[in-house]
Amino acid sequence: MKTNFHTHCQRCRHAFGTEEDYVRNAVAKNLDQLGFSDHAPFPRYDFGNRMPLSELPDYLKTIDELKQKYDIPIFKGLEAEFHPMYQFYYKELFEDYKIEYLALGEHFYTKPNGEIKNIYFAESTKDYIDYANAICQGIESGFFAFVAHPDLMFLNPFPWDKNCQKASELIIKSAKKHDTILEFNANGYRRKQFPFPDGERYPYPHMNFWNMVKNTNIRVIVGSDCHEPHQVFDEKVELAYQTVRSLGLNVVDTIF
Ligand SMILES: [Zn+2]
Numbered sequence: 001m002k003t004n005f006h007t008h009c010q011r012c013r014h015a016f017g018t019e020e021d022y023v024r025n026a027v028a029k030n031l032d033q034l035g036f037s038d039h040a041p042f043p044r045y046d047f048g049n050r051m052p053l054s055e056l057p058d059y060l061k062t063i064d065e066l067k068q069k070y071d072i073p074i075f076k077g078l079e080a081e082f083h084p085m086y087q088f089y090y091k092e093l094f095e096d097y098k099i100e101y102l103a104l105g106e107h108f109y110t111k112p113n114g115e116i117k118n119i120y121f122a123e124s125t126k127d128y129i130d131y132a133n134a135i136c137q138g139i140e141s142g143f144f145a146f147v148a149h150p151d152l153m154f155l156n157p158f159p160w161d162k163n164c165q166k167a168s169e170l171i172i173k174s175a176k177k178h179d180t181i182l183e184f185n186a187n188g189y190r191r192k193q194f195p196f197p198d199g200e201r202y203p204y205p206h207m208n209f210w211n212m213v214k215n216t217n218i219r220v221i222v223g224s225d226c227h228e229p230h231q232v233f234d235e236k237v238e239l240a241y242q243t244v245r246s247l248g249l250n251v252v253d254t255i256f
Pocket residue numbers: 008012014039227
């Protein structure tokens with residue numbers, strides 16, 4: 001099956017196109033399933049780069065209407081940060097808002113002292129351990145169908161070291177224990193290759209991480225993480241599929 005469960009739209013203020021623009025592209029590219037996962041708004045805390053909470057009902061209603069209008073199965077999801085104080089909210093999203101899945105897209109994480117930090121600005125690879133622990137807590141919460149870009153931390157300009165190894169092990173071990181899908185994110189391929197201290201590479205996916213996943217039987221899904229309609233299933237998604245297949249990962253095509 002041809003699918004994508006990591007789809008944004010203009011509501012997050014940094015993607016382009018309406019929900020319907022993405023559905024039209026999915027239909028044009030013969031996708032069998034499409035899942036929407038725009039960045040979830042949160043009550044009381046603004047992580048930025050997302051729709052206001054007041055717009056959430058309209059986002060969900062729009063997807064419901066598209067489900068009726070198009071033959072392609074469409075799923076109603078959100079990409080959300082994990083924070084333990086929001087357990088009530090994840091429940092509410094499923095029970096009251098009737099979403100069908102959550103992707104764990106950790107951009108912000110909580111340090112043991114309670115401080116909320118952005119992984120885009122890690123101070124050293126020591127921060128990766130806190131970040132990985134936050135992802136593990138998210139996995140353990142049981143709310144998330146898959147972990148979006150579990151190797152996002154490697155966009156920081158540090159060479160691979162024992163903290164990178166340890167943080168990767170923590171995430172992989174937790175995904176294995178809880179049978180949670182890991183996403184191989186094609187959006188990393190849309191960024192350029194950079195001269196990192198440990199060589200020229202994409203910010204993510206990081207091959208060291210995925211070589212470690214290879215030795216497990218963890219399910220891996222390719223996610224487009226499209227922020228423009230034409231990216232729903234573009235050449236970067238194709239490249240991601242080529243890579244996961246050549247690595248011999250346990251690739252799955254659906255999260256349901
Ligand atoms: Zn985004």
